[in-house]
Amino acid sequence: MTQQDFSTVLANVNGVHLTTSGAHFKQVGEGLPLLVVENQLGSAVIAIQGAHLLSFVPAGGQDLLWLSPNAIFEPAKAVRGGIPLCMPWFGGHPEGLPSHGFARSTDWTLQSARNLADGRTEIVLSLQDSEQTRAMWPYAFNFEFTIVVGTALDLSMTTQNLSDTSVPYTYAFHTYFAISDYTQVVVTGLADLNYIDTIGVERRLVQQGDVVFTGSTDRVYLDVPEVQTIVDGTRSIRIASSAHSAVVWNPGEHAKNIADIGSDAYRQFVCVERGDVFDNALTLAAGASHTATMTLSA
16 A cells, blocks of 8 residues: 555554464454465465455565555455455346445355465465355356465466356456556556446447546456556556456546545555456356456566
8 A cells, every 4th residue: 555554554443453474364343354464575465255355565565455544344345445356247237236246245265375385375265156146146156266475466266157057257356556646647558449438328439548547437448468557657567367358447536425435545546457347258158167367566
């Protein structure tokens, strides 16, 4: 984070201060367990609810992720900031089910935590279908999310369709990046691409040059290249992903209507979300699986 240490944000919630080594559990808010990972290469904080990365700091660097100073830590409520997992659908649902799916607000299971030979730390979490999930998405599935913490953050999400029918599927790594001021950053790697502007009447346009922010922005870029870069003065954040879409979002002054962002905090983040959404939506055949990867580095 740019303005305050992650542990300070948690301290503002319930007095928790994270000063740990290795991998340890902590608890925040209304009983949300957090897994804290620290090694010589970097550190991360992961909420078990949603398998939600809240912080990633490469050794000697700044937090790449933004966590809202007004974030709410409550069961079944997605935390504002970090990397929420939007799946198994992205955006609104035609039948009024929770926006961005249920994965980001459901408790996952920690499968393993181990140190790798190169000094990185690997965390594996999983989520399987249940009576609760089948009421919203009537399919048998297994989600497995692998997080590797080092000088870079390596993520891999494998979705297995365990049902006997094909399954419609969209997802996104809804990443909030910590920056100095959203009006001062540039996003490269999207020039000349087709995108859908979802503000107001939906329009299909072509990106002219690099992306800059002058106000409220909500765009879905289609068939994007592997790498985008956020250029923030002398600092750059590299985003590399196997996904085919990139959603670029900042609410601008409309953030004053979003309680867990607030009127000024929106200036300290931009979202560049990699996933497969809209025209890049997937269909998983019965018994098939899909793996999406993303690597963040400064």
